[in-house]
Each structure stands twice: as structure tokens, then as C-alpha cells.
Amino acid sequence: ARRIDGQLGHRLQPPADWTVRIGGADHAVNVSTDGISVDGTDLDLAIAYTPGDRMIAVEDEAGETLHVRIAKTRTGFKLTTRGASHMVRVLPARAAPYAQHLIEKVPPDLSKFLIAPMPGLLVRLDVAEGDKVEAGQPLAVVEAMKMENILRAAKTGTVKTISAKTGDSLAVDAVILELE
Structure with a gap:
């Protein structure tokens, strides 16, 4: 047993x-x-x-x-x-x-947002509302784990709104700015 x-x-x-x-x-x-x-x-x-x-x-x-x-x-x-x-x-x-019968989940289009890829400190914003940006242009710098990470535009557009300011602590996936 x-x-x-x-x-x-x-x-x-x-x-x-x-x-x-x-x-x-x-x-x-x-x-x-x-x-x-x-x-x-x-x-x-x-x-x-x-x-x-x-x-x-x-x-x-x-x-x-x-x-x-x-x-x-x-x-x-x-x-x-x-x-x-x-x-x-x-x-x-x-x-x-x-x-x-299963519905395929289509991921939302987040290309118009600049999103923090990791938790960190927003040390610099390189654009202001209304600025025109080109794909690949630096938009912001986030400091995480003592390293500065340059966040670049995924596509060409105009900065619609800025949701964060220099000195803010960002959580992962926090929206920094939105393009139109």
C-alpha cells in the first residue's frame, strides 16, 4: 500500500x-x-x-x-x-x-503612445505638445537601474499630449506621451 x-x-x-x-x-x-x-x-x-x-x-x-x-x-x-x-x-x-468559434484576440494599436518599457525615472523630455516628430527621433530619456534609456518615436506624427513630466517616477507601461 x-x-x-x-x-x-x-x-x-x-x-x-x-x-x-x-x-x-x-x-x-x-x-x-x-x-x-x-x-x-x-x-x-x-x-x-x-x-x-x-x-x-x-x-x-x-x-x-x-x-x-x-x-x-x-x-x-x-x-x-x-x-x-x-x-x-x-x-x-x-x-x-x-x-x-474562438475569437482571435487582436492586440490594440499602441504605436501612437510612448510607453515606459520598464520602471524608472523620467530624466528628460525632448519634445513638447504640438511638436512634429519623425520615426526614430529621440522623445524621452528614462533612467532605470543606473542606465539611461533613450525612447524613440515608432512612427512619424505630432505630439498630442504629454502625460508625464521630468522627474516623474514611471511604472512599467506608463504612458509618457501620445502622438496623433
């Missing part, structure tokens, strides 16, 4: 059938000990991958090796290879039909 091993039953196997969306198209993928098939076609690949790796190497049947940088996203992966990035959604096949 004191044994811990084997108390939870048999080891659970991960799903074999997946639905992978890349480039707006869904593909049925089956992963088993026999190999990988995509849309019913067996793939002859050798993949060097361990969960958590940031880079994978894929060798095809011709012996060509493709190196792919892999980054986890909320519902899949961002794959980057040969200078192009691809967003890939990976869902178990039984859950994929329900994905069409």
Missing part, C-alpha cells in the same frame, strides 16, 4: 491525430511510432528535435537539411527558416473543428 509507482494507472499516450494550420490551410497530421503522415501522405523525414529546443534540423529523403528556428506561441509555433517566418496553429484533431 505504500508503493507510489503505478498508482495512477497506465501511462497516457499523446494524441496521434492533429490539425495543423499554416498559410490559412488546414492539414491532417498523424504522428505515430511508424512515422508522420500529412493529409494521408507518408513523409520520409529525419527530424532532430527534443521538446524545448529552439532550433530543429529536418533532413528529407534527398538528404537535404533544413534548419528551422522554432518559438512556442499560444496555439502553436512560429517557424523561421530561409528568411521567412510562418505562424503554425497546432490543435488535436478532435478540438480543431471548435477553433472556428
Whole structure:
């Protein structure tokens, strides 16, 4: 009765059938000990991958090796290879039909705001309300951890309002100014 091993039953196997969306198209993928098939076609690949790796190497049947940088996203992966990035959604096949009912959260456009990237002290403002600014132009300097960080304009515009003044302590994500 004191044994811990084997108390939870048999080891659970991960799903074999997946639905992978890349480039707006869904593909049925089956992963088993026999190999990988995509849309019913067996793939002859050798993949060097361990969960958590940031880079994978894929060798095809011709012996060509493709190196792919892999980054986890909320519902899949961002794959980057040969200078192009691809967003890939990976869902178990039984859950994929329900994905069409999920609302994709679109991040708000914050490019018109200059936001403090970290907590710190606003030591200098280089613009005033009504000033025209160009993309890349220095707007403010924030001192954090004894380092001065120059905050630059993300886009061309005009300074609409300034929400902070020199000497203010800023929290992370505090709005310093707004462009129009």
C-alpha cells in the first residue's frame, strides 16, 4: 500500500491525430511510432528535435537539411527558416473543428503612445505638445537601474499630449506621451 509507482494507472499516450494550420490551410497530421503522415501522405523525414529546443534540423529523403528556428506561441509555433517566418496553429484533431468559434484576440494599436518599457525615472523630455516628430527621433530619456534609456518615436506624427513630466517616477507601461 505504500508503493507510489503505478498508482495512477497506465501511462497516457499523446494524441496521434492533429490539425495543423499554416498559410490559412488546414492539414491532417498523424504522428505515430511508424512515422508522420500529412493529409494521408507518408513523409520520409529525419527530424532532430527534443521538446524545448529552439532550433530543429529536418533532413528529407534527398538528404537535404533544413534548419528551422522554432518559438512556442499560444496555439502553436512560429517557424523561421530561409528568411521567412510562418505562424503554425497546432490543435488535436478532435478540438480543431471548435477553433472556428474562438475569437482571435487582436492586440490594440499602441504605436501612437510612448510607453515606459520598464520602471524608472523620467530624466528628460525632448519634445513638447504640438511638436512634429519623425520615426526614430529621440522623445524621452528614462533612467532605470543606473542606465539611461533613450525612447524613440515608432512612427512619424505630432505630439498630442504629454502625460508625464521630468522627474516623474514611471511604472512599467506608463504612458509618457501620445502622438496623433
